[in-house]
Amino acid sequence: MIQHSINYLAFGVFIQAFILFIxxxxFFKRPLGLxxxxxILAIALAWRGLGVLYFYHYHYTRWAIEMPTSLLxxxxxxxxxxxxxxxxxxxxxxxxxxxxxxxxxYQIYYTLIVPVDVKIPLSSIEGAGTIIKILKVGFVLLASTIIIRTMIKIFKKYDSGNIYFLQxxxxxxxxLVFLMLNMICFVLNQLSKNPYQNIYFLILLIMNFFSLILLLLRPKFLNNSDLKIKLSSSFKIKEESEISIExxxxxxxxxxxxxxKEATFEDLKSKLNASSDQLNKMIYDHYQMSFTDLINKNRIKYFIDLVHSGDYTNYTIEALAKKSGFNSRFHLYKSFKKFHGGTPxxxxRSVAK
Structure with missing residues (x-):
């Protein structure tokens, strides 16, 4: 029964990972690094799904089980x-x-140069086992540190009034919850006298399955974001002849x-320690529009995200306009027609249906 569930889950993880990749x-435009x-995450999870299927239909092999874990x-x-x-x-x-x-x-070395049966885990091979175990411990410690740091940041430093950061x-x-459960499962498996049992793969694949769902349901503003999601509270402007895009x-x-409300060209110019020509040139070079249009276009995008979030259904259009940075309902309507079309x-009403 468990083995059948594992096979279905492994295939499901592969299909989901393939869908995520495509x-x-x-649809994901930028940032390119992300x-x-x-x-790569999608490739690693698809590889894992296929690896588990191979394991249950044939046998254990380092390339099918260990490599996707390392890549992941x-x-x-x-x-x-x-x-x-x-x-x-x-x-x-x-x-x-x-x-x-x-x-x-190590995989290449023990497969092609000094061949060792691929059914033997790297951690069990003399000469490689100790280093592999150290790497695993190091990764667990590093990942745990990142989880703790991220938890602290997202709950202490995020602006509660910023809809993007709230999402x-x-x-x-x-x-992070699924990542922690993955790590706990991984650690328990490594401590087990009989690793790679059915229950390990079952729990691992369930966590992978739901993690893929979350990646598919990621906040859509990440797909084409000019936002540099930085949680550091300090920020220094470089003294350069040209404005730093960062x-x-x-x-x-x-x-x-x-x-x-005080967002004006002069105020922003002062904050950036730039001249009018420098700021105008930088905005046009990167966004092909004026400062005013850039302000209003992003206010409209924010208004749209507020409406889509469903958390402000009791707000009047006037209140939503002010929350989006507009001084009045009139300015919202004018900019909405220009950058979106139709009326707020x-x-x-279309979102509410």
Whole structure:
């Protein structure tokens, strides 16, 4: 009974991972680094699904069971580092890459150079076992640290009035829960005298299945986001002859400057320590529109997200307009027609249906 469930789950994980890969490939526009990492996650999970099917229909093989786990480990810590880390982002990603390639090198060595039966786990091979075990312990410690840091950040540093961060916080919480359960399952399996039992694969595949659902249901603003999701409270502007796009993004998007009533060209120019020509040129080069249009377009996007969230159904259009940064209902209607088409009232009714 359990074996049949495992086979169905493994196939389901493979199909879901394939769907995620295609969906991300088509619809996820930027940031490119995050897109690549999610694609690698999809590949690793699809590989795992096929690996488990091979294991139950034929036999254990290192390439089918251990390699997708190693690839998945590196992709997971890189995923959280890209979204939630700032200073430690690249060192964490580098660790993930190094861990994967060390295991990959061992696989090649004990498959082609000094052949050892592929049915024997790397951790059981003399000469490789100790290093592999150290890498596993190191990954568990690193992943645990990332989980704790991320938990602290999303519940202490996220702006409760920022709808984007609110969506990201809820989604991240569930993702972290499944990641922790995955890790607990992994650790218990490694401590077991008889690893890779049915119950291990059953729990692992269930966690993978729901993790894939969460990745498919990720906040849609991540698909084409100018937001640099940084939780660090400090921010320094580089003294350069030209405006740093990172500085602009941090103030304008991450800090939701476009929602502020005092959002003016002169005020933003002052915050960026830039000239009028520099700011105008930077905005046009990157967004092909004026400062005013950029402000209003992002306010409309925020208004649309407020309506879609379903948390503001009792708000009047006037209240939603002000929450989106507009001074009045009139300015909301004018900008909505320009950047979306139709009227806010019609849009709200269509979403409510």
């Amino acid at each position: 969906e991300v490939l088509i 897109k690549i990492v999610i694609l 480990a590196g992709a997971i810590i890189s995923f959280f580092a890209l979204i939630y880390e700032n200073k430690l982002k690249w060192p964490i990603i580098l660790i993930g890459v190094v861990v994967f390639f060390i295991q990959f090198a 990201l916080r809820k989604w991240t919480f569930y993702l 500085a602009f993004i941090s103030i304008f998007f991450t800090q939701l400057y476009f929602l502020k 009232s019609d849009f709200i």
